[in-house]
Amino acid sequence: MQAFILIQTEVGKASAVAVQIAQITGVRSAEDVIGPYDVIVRVSADDVAPVVQEIRRVPGITRTLTCDIPEKPNTI
Amino acid sequence: MQAFILIQTEVGKASAVAVQIAQITGVRSAEDVIGPYDVIVRVSADDVAPVVQEIRRVPGITRTLTCDIPEKPNTI
Amino acid sequence: MQAFILIQTEVGKASAVAVQIAQITGVRSAEDVIGPYDVIVRVSADDVAPVVQEIRRVPGITRTLTCDIPEKPNTI
Amino acid sequence: MQAFILIQTEVGKASAVAVQIAQITGVRSAEDVIGPYDVIVRVSADDVAPVVQEIRRVPGITRTLTCDIPEKPNTI
Amino acid sequence: MQAFILIQTEVGKASAVAVQIAQITGVRSAEDVIGPYDVIVRVSADDVAPVVQEIRRVPGITRTLTCDIPEKPNTI
Amino acid sequence: MQAFILIQTEVGKASAVAVQIAQITGVRSAEDVIGPYDVIVRVSADDVAPVVQEIRRVPGITRTLTCDIPEKPNTI
Amino acid sequence: MQAFILIQTEVGKASAVAVQIAQITGVRSAEDVIGPYDVIVRVSADDVAPVVQEIRRVPGITRTLTCDIPEKPNTI
Amino acid sequence: MQAFILIQTEVGKASAVAVQIAQITGVRSAEDVIGPYDVIVRVSADDVAPVVQEIRRVPGITRTLTCDIPEKPNTI
Helix, strand or coil, X not given: CEEEXXXXXXXXXXXXXXXXXXXXXXXXXXXXXXXXXXXXXXXXCCCHHHHHHHHCCCCCEEEEEEEEECCCCCCC | CEEEEEXXXXXXXXXXXXXXXXXXXXXXXXXXXXXXXXXXXXXXXXXXXXXXXHHCCCCCEEEEEEEEECCCCCCC | CEEEEEEEECCCCHHHHHHHXXXXXXXXXXXXXXXXXXXXXXXECCCHHHHHHHHCCCCCEEEEEEXXXXXXXXXX | CEEEEEEEECXXXXXXXHHHHCCCCCEEXXXXXXXXXXXXXXXXXXXXHHHHHHHCCCCCEEEEEEEEECCCCCCC | CEEEEEXXXXXXXXXXXXXXXXXXXXXXXXXXXXXXXXXXXXXECCCHHHHHHHHHCCCCEEEEEEEEECCCXXXX | CEEEEEEEECXXXXXXXXXXXXXXXXXXXXXXXXXXXXXXXXXXCCCHHHHHHHHCCCCCEEEEEEEEECCCCCCC | CEEEEEEEECCCXXXXXXXXXXXXXXXXXXXXXXXXXXXXXXXXXXXXXXHHHHHCCCCCEEEEEEXXXXXXXXXX | CEEEEEEEECCCXXXXXXXHHCCCCCEEEXXXXXXXXXXXXXXXXXXXXXXXXXXXXXXXXXXXXXEEEXXXXXXX
């Protein structure tokens, strides 16, 4: 299963949160961004839910939104 | 420069929109997703703005939000 | 009368808030969730408003949205 | 796995959408509501994602948001 | 019981929707406005829910949000 | 000129904020509510802007949205 | 009085809407943009409300949000 | 390149944030406003991204949204 996790953090914490999330098993990429969200994470794992729960334990996160990627190979 | 583009589409158009966007120069990945957005695109180009303008010409798109990725190598 | 109450809480408080809400008379279920909301409550009472007011007194809640369920037996 | 699915529909379609969703395997309840969403669904299945994909095929739906319920028995 | 109902309408329909809502029993005022909402209604009735359901039957409405006014005389 | 002001407050401050706002010249009503907003104010004055600025000085307010009521007598 | 008006339009109409708004008396600038809004207008007039009402008559607009600029010379 | 930056700040900080932003190279105007945002900035520079990053370092900012202005002279 794959998903993007859109994350809002406390002000100024995005970069540190992204670095911590990048260490979590199942996380393929974690980047701090500028816009309506502060970190965008790409997850790839047998089950996304436990990875999201581990991500949510990283201090500084205020909101997470999961965007599941349906099982369809349309990336290039 | 790199950015994520969060896209909302007309109902039922996400998959077709993602396939079309994937053909655009500067687009590294384009995936239809389930959640507050319908397609999430990763752009990598000297200048993101013209790539976004080309993306917005794909029929079926109703809203695009750009999340710039600041110049910092924190992806794994 | 029946309603769902969508609740946002302070970071990390969802689970404790759900347990406290579950004790309130008129509450049929109270579960912490992951997504745009932190707790989703099902209320069933002669009058929903006083139950909502009691829910709002639980510490840690930052926002409540009431979704009334019109008088129609369409659940399975 | 369990989740709430918050659904927005085309104007006036909520009730019909709820009735159709109620037939889908894995759906425990589906109720049209009044508020920021039009239908609130409770899903209980080994894997939530395919149930959500089937729900999204019901005509009249404009947006779905998944709220996963973490594996924890805190409902009454 | 009293409540404000915040209403979004199809483009250009706010004024006609407000006039129709103003006729409904239980409605104290209905005004088209300019901003994130198109009509703001004040309801005063033994039970707000049936008044809201009647309001929602007025053609041209796309979204209604109920803001209950708790039983407390704090208006001037 | 007339307008509704939709106000969000810090948690638990709605009632006190409404009472303070009710004292401001130009304010016709100020009520704490339950929902996406915490206080809804009705303003009637030659110029709404200065009344809004005075409202915003009340401690505990986090966000104000102005909904102008166009010059048209459609209330009952 | 001065204000920014944030405008959402029907898909593909932003540029035409901006050109039409630019002709309206009291409008200092009107530019189509890419993001959560489609056109951002700067108004400068004795009274902003009638200018906004004229703007809203331009076909293709779906939502307008007014951001009043309080009377204070802080622009460069 | 040109863009509007829509900024939300901590309560009461808008005016001070606007004054600080106005000093940053590439910023053409920075005004505190009343509404869904607290400061609206106009940027004009070869590359908008570094200007946005410098803006985000001003203390008191909680959220920034970039609205790129496509290369088209439609301002008056």
